[in-house]
Amino acid sequence: MSTTLASPKRLTIASVPVVGMIITPFLPFVSTPTLWLGLPSAVVWMALMIVATVAALQIIERTYLREGGAELDRLEAEQSAAAAAAGTVTEAH
């Protein structure tokens, strides 16, 4: 359980699609001309990586909210509401 957003577990999950994208040129189906479903395999691979990225971030968000992040978000919202009610538009001087 960790309320640290960038916990090792969450960073590991996030790194899966990142590594998948970086190594793209070295994948055997990309380094040789290949078509999948009429499309270049590299295009299909990148589309899959986009989907994987969305999925990874959804998983990370759920674990974060479940492990205390939801409470932190609630506190932040309360702080923002209090600041807005007080009419404190920050200006730096």
Next chain:
Amino acid sequence: MLTVAIIIGILGIGALGVAGRRRQTELSSWTVGKRDLPRWTSWFLQAGESLTTFSFLGLAGIAFGGGVAALFAVAYLTINCVIQYFVIPRQRELGANRGYLTMADFFKDRFKSKALGKTVALVGAVFLIPYLQLQITGLGMIVQLATGSESARGYSMAVASVLVVVFVIWAGIRGLAKVAVFKDFAMLAALVIVLAGVIAGIGGIPDIFAKIMDTAPSYLTISRPGFDATFWVTSVIVTSIGAGLNTFPHLWPPVLAAKSGAVLRDNVKWLSVYQFLLLIPITAGIAGTLVLDPKTKGNFVLLGVAQHTLPEPLIAVIAIGGAAAAMVPAGAIAMGISSLVSNNLLSVKNPKLRFRINHVVVAVAVGLALAFGLAKSDIGALLLLTYGGLTQMAPAVAIAIGRKVRIGAVPVNLGIVVGTLCVAVITFGNIPTGGVDSGLISLAPNLAVLAIAELVRRRRHPAGAGTQADDVDAPLAGQAAVGAGA
């Protein structure tokens, strides 16, 4: 007729920026509103960097020359979302607690150094000018290619520049947000039209790639000259680091203006779906190899394919979408430059005077970029510095978002200066790098100088070598004001 339609479209975009907005009267509300932008407003502002003139002109051109290697843009923009998910909520939290208006405020506060704040402001403002010119020149190029008229290019650049100045000065970030909504829908329409044109005029997508497989299979691998695996890996890594850690000053206002960190997280966890749209110009660029002269310049490819396949009214829609894709980033960049200069570079205490100077800087920055664009001045080399140079601030950002900042301002400042000089020497000295991105290479001396200078600092001042800035949980927005004027 086409020219008139496009100019009317550009005027409409400008009108949208000022319509229904009261004139902003102070720098903070102009830059970050009331720090309460809701999800969808933040969404369209954050999406700004995904769809720009580069999507229209550059990407199809890279695909025309490098084939599927153009997917590197899809890769770094997607990785950018992953890194930003962890980084920008923290930047927003610090900004709300400490009253930042700019990226330079963040550096100045976290490292307790006015000099570092000024360095970051100077580097940011200078490097953003070529990026601003790129948008305005790109807009002119889109109009010229669509209409075939050289004079239409100049008129459209001038009209769009004036409108950007007006709506940015008048409405600030909220005006920008309104135009950003239009821009995303206009670009979606334009790209779908391009795709329809490719299918109708050249052939079905599977047929196109089957022909490419027969005639030039290297377009289907990441191996064409200049677009090999080294290019891919180094470009993706360095751009992901720079963009992910938010080292572009003009991208800070949307982050600082967001209602909460949760809003930013919610957005970036979905924003990568935008990259599906980039597959369209890449497909059009590769398809262009079947119908265009091989000597066609990269920037001409997308509109060349469109002209080859589409009727005139649809070309106008594409051109207006392209114009919007230029005007929104141009507005954001002008805001970024002006706030850095008026808030961080100049020491103006009087808020009203500071805000007036800010307006002048918006006009001067856009005017300069327009003048460079109209004169066709080649400041493109400076643009090469923009990406690599701004990425040199990435180590400092990574250090500063920690709970405690234990590295000194001088080492960080030296690292940024050395890294940036290194990028400049490699770029202007035409030093061969074997395809490795100069920004990535320059991060090595940047980090080395930072580490050595920090060791020296700790030896000289062992007692003062500890924390530069603690976490700042306590002060609420409005109670602490560090952002500037000095």
